[in-house]
Amino acid sequence: xxxxxxxxxxxxxxxxxxxxxxxxxxxxxxxxxxxxxxxxxxxxxxxxxxxxxxxxxxxxxxxxxxxxxxxxxxxxxxxxxxxxxxxxxxxxxxxxxxxxxxxxxxxxxxxxxxxxxxxxxxxxxxxxxxxxxxxxxxxxxxxxxxxxxxxxxxxxxxxxxxxxxxxxxxxxxxxxxxx
Amino acid sequence: xxxxxxxxxxxxxxxxxxxxxxxxxxxxxxxxxxxxxxxxxxxxxxxxxxxxxxxxxxxxxxxxxxxxxxxxxxxxxxxxxxxxxxxxxxxxxxxxxxxxxxxxxxxxxxxxxxxxxxxxxxxxxxxxxxxxxxxxxxxxxxxxxxxxxxxxxxxxxxxxxxxxxxxxxxxxxxxxxxxxxxxxxxxxxxxxxxxxxxxxxxxxxxxxxxxxxxxxxxxxxxxxxxxxxxxxxxxxxxxxxxxxxxxxxxxxxxxxxxxxxxxxxxxxxxxxxxxxxxxxxxxxxxxxxxxxxxxxxxxxxxxxxxxxxxxxxxxxxxxxxxxxxxxxxxxxxxxxxxxxxxxxxxxxxxxxxxxxxxxxxxxxxxxxxxxx
Numbered sequence: 001x002x003x004x005x006x007x008x009x010x011x012x013x014x015x016x017x018x019x020x021x022x023x024x025x026x027x028x029x030x031x032x033x034x035x036x037x038x039x040x041x042x043x044x045x046x047x048x049x050x051x052x053x054x055x056x057x058x059x060x061x062x063x064x065x066x067x068x069x070x071x072x073x074x075x076x077x078x079x080x081x082x083x084x085x086x087x088x089x090x091x092x093x094x095x096x097x098x099x100x101x102x103x104x105x106x107x108x109x110x111x112x113x114x115x116x117x118x119x120x121x122x123x124x125x126x127x128x129x130x131x132x133x134x135x136x137x138x139x140x141x142x143x144x145x146x147x148x149x150x151x152x153x154x155x156x157x158x159x160x161x162x163x164x165x166x167x168x169x170x171x172x173x174x175x176x177x178x179x
Numbered sequence: 180x181x182x183x184x185x186x187x188x189x190x191x192x193x194x195x196x197x198x199x200x201x202x203x204x205x206x207x208x209x210x211x212x213x214x215x216x217x218x219x220x221x222x223x224x225x226x227x228x229x230x231x232x233x234x235x236x237x238x239x240x241x242x243x244x245x246x247x248x249x250x251x252x253x254x255x256x257x258x259x260x261x262x263x264x265x266x267x268x269x270x271x272x273x274x275x276x277x278x279x280x281x282x283x284x285x286x287x288x289x290x291x292x293x294x295x296x297x298x299x300x301x302x303x304x305x306x307x308x309x310x311x312x313x314x315x316x317x318x319x320x321x322x323x324x325x326x327x328x329x330x331x332x333x334x335x336x337x338x339x340x341x342x343x344x345x346x347x348x349x350x351x352x353x354x355x356x357x358x359x360x361x362x363x364x365x366x367x368x369x370x371x372x373x374x375x376x377x378x379x380x381x382x383x384x385x386x387x388x389x390x391x392x393x394x395x396x397x398x399x400x401x402x403x404x405x406x407x408x409x410x411x412x413x414x415x416x417x418x419x420x421x422x423x424x425x426x427x428x429x430x431x432x433x434x435x436x437x438x439x440x441x442x443x444x445x446x447x448x449x450x451x452x453x454x455x456x457x458x459x460x461x462x463x464x465x466x467x468x469x470x471x472x473x474x475x476x477x478x479x480x481x482x483x484x485x486x487x488x489x490x491x492x493x494x495x496x497x498x499x500x501x502x503x504x505x506x507x508x509x510x511x512x513x514x515x516x517x518x519x520x521x522x523x524x525x526x527x528x529x530x531x532x533x534x535x536x537x538x539x540x541x542x543x544x545x546x547x548x549x550x551x
Contacts, residue, residue, distance in 0.1 A: 170222050
């Protein structure tokens with residue numbers, strides 16, 4: 001069992017139809033993060049995930065034929081979702097690339113499952129991902145991006161949505177077979 | 180009243196009602212909303228979607244909720260043939276398929292045999308370069324004939340032409356997985372679920388290439404293929420209905436077939452069987468012509484049994500059944516035909532009582548006709 005906390009140092013917010021970036025978040029509270037680490041959690045910064053997503057998107061832009069699930073409309077890059085009408089994966093202007101929330105979420109699922117694959121004796125790998133209710137769409141979009149592009153039969157995402165007090169939980173189980 | 184019109188609609192199963200009532204009372208929020216009540220409603224919808232996906236041997240992403248089979252059929256046919264092209268269908272389809280196949284597309288309506296079955300060969304022979312869709316129902320709503328959909332699917336797949344199947348009537352009784360179709364419609368109220376909800380299966384192969392155009396535009400729900408706020412309670416009811424079908428299908432089919440046999444044994448007037456009772460027909464359906472009787476006059480005399488003449492959806496048209504006509508039945512036999520179908524809550528006693536009532540009414544009606 002691995003524990004991880006994602007630190008939102010990007011301030012990105014995702015709606016069903018649109019994506020917005022809030023002003024850059026303040027520098028992380030290192031004291032709080034260190035405390036989390038002492039409790040046995042790893043800490044993942046969204047900025048790190050964004051940078052990975054940026055690199056992946058730049059690679060795709062050089063050769064779009066590598067993945068037909070993405071397509072470009074002007075400056076915008078979309079993922080051909082099987083759940084949503086449109087999933088904005090990022091924006092590319094000249095050499096400047098900005099990945100959007102679903103692609104970044106897809107990156108963190110990729111990272112988690114990659115870590116779990118180190119446990120070779122494990123028969124099935126689960127990522128239990130706890131989020132706020134408001135993040136439902138970006139998490140589900142990101143889960144689809146990961147599962148359809150790289151998901152394996154032995155991988156399951158359990159997306160849990162909750163309030164800040166974690167008093168009410170709503171869970172959803174996702175596998176590559178769903179899509 | 181003994182209800183024997185389960186092909187027109189089925190009573191809502193009490194377990195479905197319980198699920199729907201709870202969904203209506205507790206999960207009224209818009210499932211697209213980004214708060215707890217919204218996410219809870221969304222979760223219920225996704226559970227129902229998973230039930231339908233398992234039922235059809237499909238992926239969750241291939242299930243689209245609609246207002247019923249009529250909308251699903253319209254979406255399938257008009258959505259695929261939005262830009263015209265040649266469509267193949269059969270003479271015994273439900274009107275919701277036949278009517279939207281005809282205009283403004285070029286349509287080939289295939290004939291059926293005396294049992295109401297289309298030949299696989301005729302589908303093959305009528306495929307053309309510009310054929311954009313073949314639509315064949317799973318089982319007929321008037322005589323219960325099961326069509327050779329799996330065999331037709333092999334041909335259409337080889338030809339690269341999408342196959343749509345209106346499975347509204349067969350869904351409660353036949354194994355739906357592995358039919359090999361590209362689109363499939365079904366309705367809640369034919370399988371002891373609620374009215375006003377149904378689903379269309381569309382294979383990802385079609386939607387990935389944008390082959391289906393939406394009829395309703397708006398909020399982008401259902402992957403943009405069917406806009407409109409989802410009917411949470413109805414969808415929950417549909418999911419519950421499907422789960423019940425899966426749990427009891429085989430055993431229920433045997434029981435209904437026995438009821439049908441019991442009814443026929445008890446029928447004490449001369450009749451002709453318009454539907455079959457073998458494995459090529461739905462187990463609960465019976466279409467008979469009562470010799471010498473006028474079915475339209477018989478119905479008012481049947482105060483304790485609810486049956487139909489021809490398709491209920493079409494029963495106000497005052498035209499002879501297009502299905503029985505396509506099967507080549509003579510007008511007199513069509514005029515004396517009634518359609519019965521046994522259901523989940525029909526008892527043996529009711530089957531026997533219904534046979535006696537119908538026999539008595541038919542004898543009385545024949546005597547009046549003779550006297551006239």
